Amino acid sequence: MAETVFAPWDDPNEKPLIRFRNVNKRFGDFTAIDDLTLDIFEREFFALLGPSGCGKTTMMRMLAGFEDPTDGAIELAGQNIAGVPANKRAVNMMFQSYALFPHLSVWDNIAFGLRRESKDRAAIAARVDEMLKLTRLEKFAQRKPHQISGGQRQRVALARSLAKAPKLLLLDEPLGALDAKLREATQFELMDIQEKTGTTFVIVTHDQEEAMTVASRVAVMDEGRIMQVATPERIYEAPNSVYVADFIGDVNILHGTAKPIGEDTYQLTWAARELPVTAVSARPFSDGQACHLAVRPEKVSIHKDKPDTDNAVQGKVLDIAYLGNLSTYHVELPTGDIIKAQVANTRRISRRDFTWEDPVWVSWTKTAGVLLAE
Structure with a gap:
């Protein structure tokens, strides 16, 4: 039986859990959120991604009830939540600092919110035990926060946030304090808990x-x-602008003008002495329109001799970054542009085929890049 793909955003009959409708948020003269419209669906794991100061935390604070929009509407499960106090929303927030009570045990930290709702003791105990099991903290129930590791404290904060079964859980940079390996393991734990x-x-x-x-x-x-x-996958493979292409992962960008040369096929004139490169795009471009070609380094090959392919440009190796499983070659073109090509290091001791200052060719297929208008 084929597994059904979770994609409520593609179903016109699905009602979003959260709706932002033309939301603005201003602090004096500063506009933190600018005419924002967005739908988030039930059971989604939704990420707000951007540089510091882009407005993502302000959006989250509005969902939590710590800020109200200047104008526009935010709906949760069909109700406008503007003006509804934070403690009356079916929303919980987990802070970057975890904000655990140092004098309470792990068990009591998780029970804290439930006790404030004056649930009976048996119901509280059952729910706390369920949360301990979910976050694999049963052995640490009687310890204080300072007696457990950062990753375990993070799970206590998560268990406490989920104990009241909120409709929506907001996580503000929740893994910021963890080291790289633990962070990776915790990402998968979070996904697992979210799914369960x-x-x-x-x-x-x-x-x-x-x-x-x-x-x-x-x-x-x-x-x-x-x-x-x-x-x-779509953000990475089909970004809609140079900003998004550049923000996510590594990318090579050539700037030039487009010329249609066939169905969905264009030539990009990008440098005076270089041959145009060819790209395929379902998005139409007019003759002479300024555009940008974004090509990921892993889609660029590097060769000693000129390859017989759609797009090949000659340059010299300027820099080599060895990343264990990959090597990234920075190839300087005669125009001064740098093209990065990524090569997988499949052999145990990889003998480098290319070294610094070597003349090389870089190439990519006409379908490897994305043609962007802005």
């Missing part, structure tokens, strides 16, 4: 790798606006 509980997660991060790993969809933000919302 079916809670909608919205995560704020400036770490693109994190967003691409955990999210069902990513919203790339800049200066209070959403530049693109799509699945990680």
Whole structure:
């Protein structure tokens, strides 16, 4: 039986859990959120990604109830939540600092919110035990926060946030304090917990790798606006602008003018003494239109001799970055442009075929790049 793909955003009959409708947020003269419209669906793991100061935390604070929009509407499950106090929303927020109570045990930290709702003791105990099991913290229930590791504290904060079964959990840079290996393991734990509980997660991060790993969809933000919302795969393979292409991963960008030469096929004139390069694009471009070609380094090959392919440019090796599993060659073209080509190091001791200052050819196919208008 074929597995059904989770993609409620493609179903016109699905009602979003969260709707931002023309939301603006101004602090004095500064516009933090600029006419933002966005839908987030139930059971999504949604990532808000962007540089510091792009408005992603302001969006989250508005969802949590710590800020109200200057104008526009935010709906949660069909209700306008503007003016609804934070503690009356079916929303919980997990902070970067975790904000655990140092004098309480792990068990009591998780029970804290439930006790404030004055649930009966048996119900609280059952729920706390369920959360301990979900986050694999049963052995640490009686320890204080300072007696456990950073990764375990992070899980306590998560368990406490989920204990009240919120419709929506907001995570503000939740893995910022963890080291790289632990962070990676925790990303998969988060995904697992999100799937098991079916809670909608919205995560704020400036770490693109994190967003691409955990999210069902990513919203790339800049200066209070959403530049693109799509699945990680679409954001990476089909960015809608140079900003998004450049923000996610590594990319080569050639600037030039387009000339249609066949169905969905264009030539890009990009340098005075260089031959035009060829690209395929379903998006139409007119003759002479300024455009940009974005090509990921892993789609660029490097050769000693001129290859017989769509696009080949000669240059010399300027720099080599050895990343263990990959080597990235920075090839300087006669125009001064740098093209990065990535090569997988498949052999144990990889003998370099190319070294610094070597003359080389870089090439890519006409379907390897994305032609962008802006």
